[in-house]
Amino acid sequence: MIPPAGAPLVLRGREVGRDADGVLRPVVMAIVNRTTDSFYAPARLADDGAALDAAHAAWTDGAAILDVGGVRAGTGPAVSESEEIERVVPFVAKVRAELPDLLLSVDTWRAGVARAAIEAGADLINDTWAGHDPGLVEVAGAAGVGVVCSHTGGALPRTDPYRVSYPTPEGADGGDPRDGVTRDVLATLRAAADxxxxxxVPPSSVLVDPTHDFGKNTWHSLHLLRRTDALTALGYPVLMALSRKDFVGETLDLPPDDRLAGTLAATALAAWHGARVFRSHDVAATRQALEMVAAVRDEAPPRVAQRGLA
Structure with a gap:
């Protein structure tokens, strides 16, 4: 049985991912990090020219959304709010001017950065630190832009998990005892979306993200991927930020440079179960994986079908 398709996503009145035949398809969110210390070296695009070239390449390769970040998610040198704004906001304005059809997301947990980014043209605020600044969602709501609701298990911004655990659900007999993390994620995302x-924020502009690796160990992240169906059942479009993450690397014992195959396998599984948006360092490869899943789900025909017919 083919799982149901995920919920639609609408940003500033534009439905994301509807193809020419009217079929709703998963989309790629490309990544541009305006930093010098991101965990994946090719994504370090502090140089304005290189970052703008990357934005154009992402659009050419089929990204529907570009996610721009100004601060490394993990531990590292402090970055002030004003410095984050300087890294992100002028770049957002440039991309908006040069690529008006590319939807723009800004990865920040600060309401001040979100406000400045929206004024520059951002369509979506990717709050990867689960409402640490409660004013951020108010800024997004006042502007009518989209917001990503995430889960970190209570972790503070720019901290790494340490021996994190989630209680085994009561009555786990007959259920999956590993679903403690699932229940915590679902409760957090439901409350944040509400x-x-x-x-x-318009309901169709709310994305929910289980936020793999953040406040989780590798076992937790693998189980959440396994339970993508529970996430899509929340009724909001699901964002999967899987690209080259540590849970992929630890599962396969590989460094970030060698994690593409594992990422694409995880992407295909999540897409099969209805996840809507995939944040990726590798736009073309991710787009191809999503097209293959769509064909298997009978949502799109092969681009060319000649074998045995011609």
Whole structure:
């Protein structure tokens, strides 16, 4: 049985991923990190020219959304709010001017950065630190832009998990005892999405992200991938930020440079179960993986079908 397709996503009145035949398809969110210390070296695009070239390449390769970040997610040198704005906001304005059809997301946990980015043209605020600044979602709601609701298990911004655990669900007999993390993620995302809607974010502009690796160990992240169906059942479009992450690397014992195959396997599994948006360092490869899944799900025909017919 083919799992149901995920919920649609609409940003500033534009439905994301509807193809020419009216079929809703998963989309790629490309990554541009305006930093010098991102965990994956090719994504370090502090230089304005290189970053703008990467944005154009992402659009050419089929990305529907570009996610721009100004601060490394993990531990590292402090970055002030004003410095984050300087790294991100002028670049967002340039991309908006040069690529008006590319939807723009800004990865930040700070309401001040979100406000400045929206004024520059951002369509989506990717709050990867689960509402650490409660004013951020209010800024997004007031502007009518989209917001990503995430889960970190209570971790503070730019901290790494340490011996994190989630209680085994009561009555686990007959259920999966590993679903403690699933229940915590679902409860957190449901509450965050409800608050976003209450603050004025359109329901179809709310994305939910289980946020693999953040406040989780590799076992947790693998189990959440296994339970993608529970995430899509929340009724909001699901964002999967899987690209070259540590849970992929630890599963396969590989460094970031060698994690593409594992990432694409995880991507295909999540897409089969209805995840809507895939944040990726590798746009073309991810796009191809999603097209293959769409064909298997009978949502799109092969581009060319000649074998045995001609």
């Amino acid at each position: 608050r976003a809607v209450a603050c004025g």
